[in-house]
Amino acid sequence: MKNTKAKQKFKFAMPDAFIIIFGIIVLAAIATYIIPSGAYDRETIDGVTRVVPDSYSTTEANPANLLDLFTSIQIGMIQSANIIFLIFIVGGIVKVMESTGAIDSGINALIRKTKGRYMLLITSVAGIFGVLASMGLAANAVIAFIPIGIALARSLKLDAIVGIATIYLGYYSGMIAGIFDPTILGLAQTIAELPLFSGMPLRIVIFIALITITITYTNLYAKKIKNNPQKSIMGTKPFGDDEENHEVATQDNNLNTSFSMVQKLVLLTFISFIGIFIFGAFTRGWGLNELVGIFLIMGVVIAIIARINPNNFVKIFIEGAKSITYGALVVGLARAVIVILEDGYIIDTVVNAALVPLQSMPVLLGGQLLFIFNLLFNLLVTSGTGQAAIVMPIMVPLVDMLGITRQTGALSFMLGDGITNIITPTSGVLMAVLAVGGVKWTQWVRFAFPLMLMWVLVGIISITYAIYTGYGPF
Template sequence: MNTTTKKKFKFSMPDAFIIIFSIVALASIATYIIPSGAYDRETIDGVTRVVPDSYAKTEANPTNLLDLFTSIQIGMVQSANIIFLIFIIGGIVRVIESTGAIDSGINSLIQKTKGRYMLLITSVAGIFGLLASMGLAANAVIAFIPIGIALARSLKLDAIVGISTIYLGYYAGMIAGIFDPTILGLAQTIAELPLFSGMPLRIVIFIALITITITYTNLYAKKIKHNPERSIMGNKPFGDHEEVEVSTQENVQNTTFSAVQKSVLLTFIGAIGIFIFGAFTRGWGLNELVGIFLIMGVVIAIIARITPNNFVKTFIEGAQAITYGALVVGLARAVIVVLEDGKIIDTIVNAALGPLQSMPVLLGGQLLFIFNLLFNLLVTSGTGQAAIVMPIMVPLVDMLGITRQTGTLAFMLGDGITNIITPTSGVLMAVLAVGGVKWTQWVRFAFPIMLMWVIVGIISITYAIYTGYGPF
């Protein structure tokens, strides 16, 4: 008698590539359903803005099958600066790790703080939050992720703790934007508000966001400290980087923090400091960050007496280790390529914001916030979103009877919060690539904190509407 064994179906979370490609496919289908349209643009003081009430339908340009797959190549090309930034940071960081400087430095810090991991997480997250609230760090946050990973590894935690400490600490400050001259500055300029006005409420928002971030990260760290099996990363707490990172740690954990290692670490810190100064005073961006990293790598190779051949070999190993994450960035960009080529982004904005004119004040203000949360899934650039949304929001909030400062706050909160999970964010995907964490793993961790941040946003908008949140 033959017996058959039925295989039990077990759900397996799709890979990030499959999830993002599905989003690209859905965006392509949307180009057949959503009418094409566009606002007129004008350039004022070097800033391109949407002209309110200028929306008009345009000739449809739906995405065909070839366009769908071509968008991936175009997305890779358009994201080339971030993709190569990831490769180069991965390579240079591997060179630094080969000297043992990062691990030895972190181990020395842990010894001085007597292993108080909660204190370390709180301090580091708070520092990055303050930097981001002043418009500093910006894309340089990607370069600091290896420090967070090394800290988490030395504390016997996981890569998610390392990324959360740096990245979420940074975003808590960026969302509040207390003295942010870029995103906040552009939004307030378009709204014709005094620069940095409305600061007291943004300080309160920052305190709320950073407190939630630190508490949430510490609770997770405490959970996996006592029971490593509860880590979202499973039995590989540092993901694809596990093997190399473990071997690196073993090479340094029984050594002292040598003069060479101190010099290497000081060179790293000094290079990042130079970039932050250049970004703040000279408008440096990703290209300059790559240049600084390459120069730093050469200087460190000289200090640590790494031969040219070994330098190249180690660099390539580091770049290879994060190929997966680098390519995800380009694939995610394909979503934007499809939406832009299909000319439906402006249609989405017009359809979503138009009906808000007849809404009650409180509901209208909250829907403005929700709209920006969702629109940020499509346009993750803060300045890009400000240029599209703010010119339309200004007359809208005037008609609703909401202050322009409240409208700017709704934009700032909406622009930043969903950035911590959206796969279309090049910075997020770069951070995850450098940290060795899969997007699906990260979403499991970050989604609850995003919901808590949304609640802070709703409360803040409600307060702003009821108090007539003004310019000062």
């Protein structure tokens, strides 16, 4: 008996996401003592700040001390405040929506019409978000749709991972291809002096490959846990730590529940306000702050429609915000990694040390290493526009010297920028999505990592094709 207890006592447990990310912060701090500090000069052209090629120079070292290690967490929280409060507000307003029964009733009505064919639903929803993202739409609004994916998965008796994968991975399949993306692709092609949206046919093929793999992978996982719920990566809590609330909701909810007029109006309000935000994002450059404002207005309108009195509204809102506090704080903690690296002036050193030696590489190897570099660098700088501003000005002369077309260079950047976003804990959007969905980062990585490797293979094949065919223009 004593031996059995001893084995149980020392059984390995996967570290919490907070522990893992803090470990990364410590490694980043240690790196500031090992990696020389340096910086490129920057210039602003047409409102876009870019790195000046061949301007790298060493700077005075600024290694992180013990106090810096911990103050970086506070600074990370402050710098991520817009995303953190977006998570709280989305969580609160979604809880208000859920209290009306509109989400569950609407999802159940959809399931009845499709006769419960969950694979068809996953395919359709993922495909829609992929197309929207490929045109530069949805963007931060993808966070707002995660509760719909969760409700869909719950009604289909699947887990929260399926709900997130359907929305988020469908979205990223389109974002990586960026067929008509005016922001990240637009900036990359502008810096490379390429015609806007040029090279579209190959990006369409890449999108079809990515979305097909994603839908197939998600459906296979859904089928596995549909046949045996115990195979869910999330174990006994398929909807996170708020499982009890979901169980209560499920008990009161079945496919025969009527879809009342009030519930239809609530869902219509949600769709209308998200549509307003997408229109504003596309035509007026709206971002996270406007999305929060839209959600708050939407919440008030829903409360009026459902006749929720002000005191109850506040009570329900606070319950929703409290339920995702864990995930909201993880976002700020992850940002601390970037704070340490930036304050230590080692990000530019990493770029210079990795990219400059590629000048002497064979064409095919050099092209693939550009792609691999962007994959890894994206773990540090997850902002697509931020990465483009740092990397693309240096990549353009490099690809010219390697004999690779600039269009191939832009493609290497696009593929590298997007793929690792689906697992990196430094991505504010990913951590926000997981927070809203109630999925732990460690659980998500177990699910998403094999898919990411498939996406990397698509990237390698695409870059190889682009190099051999002289993917143009230029």
